[in-house]
Amino acid sequence: MAMLSVKGVKKSFGDLKVIRDINIDVNKGEVLSILGPSGSGKTTLLRCINFLEIADEGKMIFDGVEYDMHNATKKQISELRKHTGFVFQSYNLFLNKTAIQNVTEGLIIGRKMPKDKAMKIGLDALDKVGMLDRKDFYPHQLSGGQQQRVAIARALATNPKIIYFDEPTSALDPELTGEVLQVIKKLSDEGMTMVIVTHEINFARTVSTDVILMEDGYIVERNTAKEFFDDPKEQRTREFLQMITNTLGED
Amino acid sequence: MTSRVWGIVLDSFGKILLPGLTVTIPLTILSFTFAIIIALVTAMVQFANVKVLRKIARFYIWIIRGTPLLVQLYIVFYGLANVGILLKPFPAAVIVFSINEGAYAAETIRASLESIPVGQLEAGYCVGMSYMQTIRRIVLPQAFKTAFPSLFNSLIAMTKNTSLAANITVTEMFMVTQRIVARTYEQLALYLEVALIYLIFSTILTYVQKWGEKKLNITEKSEV
Ligand SMILES: Nc1ncnc2c1ncn2[C@@H]1O[C@H](COP(=O)(O)OP(=O)(O)OP(=O)(O)O)[C@@H](O)[C@H]1O
Ligand SMILES: [Mg+2]
Numbered sequence: 001m002a003m004l005s006v007k008g009v010k011k012s013f014g015d016l017k018v019i020r021d022i023n024i025d026v027n028k029g030e031v032l033s034i035l036g037p038s039g040s041g042k043t044t045l046l047r048c049i050n051f052l053e054i055a056d057e058g059k060m061i062f063d064g065v066e067y068d069m070h071n072a073t074k075k076q077i078s079e080l081r082k083h084t085g086f087v088f089q090s091y092n093l094f095l096n097k098t099a100i101q102n103v104t105e106g107l108i109i110g111r112k113m114p115k116d117k118a119m120k121i122g123l124d125a126l127d128k129v130g131m132l133d134r135k136d137f138y139p140h141q142l143s144g145g146q147q148q149r150v151a152i153a154r155a156l157a158t159n160p161k162i163i164y165f166d167e168p169t170s171a172l173d174p175e176l177t178g179e180v181l182q183v184i185k186k187l188s189d190e191g192m193t194m195v196i197v198t199h200e201i202n203f204a205r206t207v208s209t210d211v212i213l214m215e216d217g218y219i220v221e222r223n224t225a226k227e228f229f230d231d232p233k234e235q236r237t238r239e240f241l242q243m244i245t246n247t248l249g250e251d
Numbered sequence: 252m253t254s255r256v257w258g259i260v261l262d263s264f265g266k267i268l269l270p271g272l273t274v275t276i277p278l279t280i281l282s283f284t285f286a287i288i289i290a291l292v293t294a295m296v297q298f299a300n301v302k303v304l305r306k307i308a309r310f311y312i313w314i315i316r317g318t319p320l321l322v323q324l325y326i327v328f329y330g331l332a333n334v335g336i337l338l339k340p341f342p343a344a345v346i347v348f349s350i351n352e353g354a355y356a357a358e359t360i361r362a363s364l365e366s367i368p369v370g371q372l373e374a375g376y377c378v379g380m381s382y383m384q385t386i387r388r389i390v391l392p393q394a395f396k397t398a399f400p401s402l403f404n405s406l407i408a409m410t411k412n413t414s415l416a417a418n419i420t421v422t423e424m425f426m427v428t429q430r431i432v433a434r435t436y437e438q439l440a441l442y443l444e445v446a447l448i449y450l451i452f453s454t455i456l457t458y459v460q461k462w463g464e465k466k467l468n469i470t471e472k473s474e475v
Contacts, residue, residue, distance in 0.1 A: 078379070081377060081379050088370060094374065094375075095371065095393055096389065096393050105375075105380070105389075109380055110378055110379035110384065154374075
């Protein structure tokens with residue numbers, strides 16, 4: 001059975017139909033990358049799945065529990081979020097907390113975990129993303145790449161069953177993307193279930209099991225990573241990949 | 252100045268300072284503390300968009316900011332007496348200063364809350380914290396830092412505004428000064444003297460403010 005199964009999600013902002021009708025399944029240990037042009041609804045989709053945005057319609061089964069994506073209760077949502085991690089494009093580290101406090105906050109406050117236990121988990125998580133030596137630094141004392149690695153550690157520390165990434169590297173200077181992608185790659189090697197919205201084609205190719213192309217609120221194609229890049233089913237996917245490769249070439 | 256005037260000034264310094272320490276300062280501290288509590292609640296119900304309470308908060312702010320502080324003092328102390336509510340001068344002053352400053356501070360705090368990026372709240376949700384937990388642990392501390400200079404200015408302003416309480420017979424510094432003036436007719440010297448004492452109070456507070464801002468800046472910085 002799928003870890004995450006989303007059925008018939010729809011979401012509009014006023015007259016703008018952003019998610020038209022989307023179904024997604026993600027199996028345990030799978031890494032699903034979502035590609036698509038700007039404005040196609042990728043962020044909105046991830047936000048709906050973690051209830052940061054309330055969908056107009058849709059059903060979701062996560063780890064065997066069913067949720068109405070339009071009418072879930074506060075309690076259901078907060079229970080769900082105890083098992084998911086979310087990494088934002090703009091990191092969103094708690095600005096008034098140090099790196100280690102950022103990581104332990106959700107454990108100590110959100111889950112009422114004893115401090116020493118939370119601290120141990122937090123330090124392990126920071127170590128995993130290579131940020132242990134900066135554990136007492138505040139976000140403003142860290143580079144973008146370092147902040148994003150702390151943000152990943154913060155998501156990891158809560159021992160999530162799935163982590164959602166919304167363009168984790170697109171706010172970063174090109175020379176800093178590598179360190180973040182490396183961390184995500186490591187997680188995928190360890191079997192973490194992940195959904196990653198990204199514009200990094202090469203990264204998506206190496207890290208994903210499956211890839212989706214989204215456009216205009218629809219899924220154009222879902223395929224295995226290999227097929228998606230080497231022999232896509234849809235003409236539209238070919239065009240999209242062509243366009244992306246061209247822009248990369250111009251850089 | 253003649254030695255007679257000097258004598259009066261020196262002699263009255265302690266007499267004016269004493270109610271400064273025993274009335275002006277407690278009045279300010281009490282009123283400001285209550286004001287902050289009122290302001291936090293008033294700001295939060297607006298920020299969290301709590302249906303009816305939000306409207307009540309707007310109404311309260313509208314009334315208080317639209318009427319003079321002196322008039323408010325008169326209404327509560329002399330006016331309410333007409334309907335049988337008899338308040339002692341000091342509690343009446345505390346009530347009016349708290350409610351008055353609460354409305355202004357509420358706006359300061361609300362603006363600071365709204366200046367915190369929504370991503371801070373969302374990040375809280377995503378690590379399994381509730382709305383109130385995220386507000387208390389993440390959003391409010393950051394908002395407080397933003398609001399601090401402005402709130403502290405209000406505290407300094409309130410310290411001086413407590414002199415208005417003389418109008419409702421609170422024996423604070425200015426009231427005591429007026430009494431000495433009535434006896435000695437040395438208006439200029441004595442009013443300058445009480446002004447100087449207010450200035451000393453404000454100056455001390457200004458230093459406390461600088462120290463506080465520095466302290467807040469060591470741990471937090473909103474910009475990356
Ligand atoms: N809160 C909102 N209110 C109104 N419109 C919104 C809101 N959030 C997103 N939109 C609109 O929905 C559309 C899809 O936005 P979304 O952020 O999901 O796209 P995206 O695929 O993530 O794009 P990008 O690659 O640029 O991040 C856009 O046209 C956007 O302007
Ligand atoms: Mg996006």
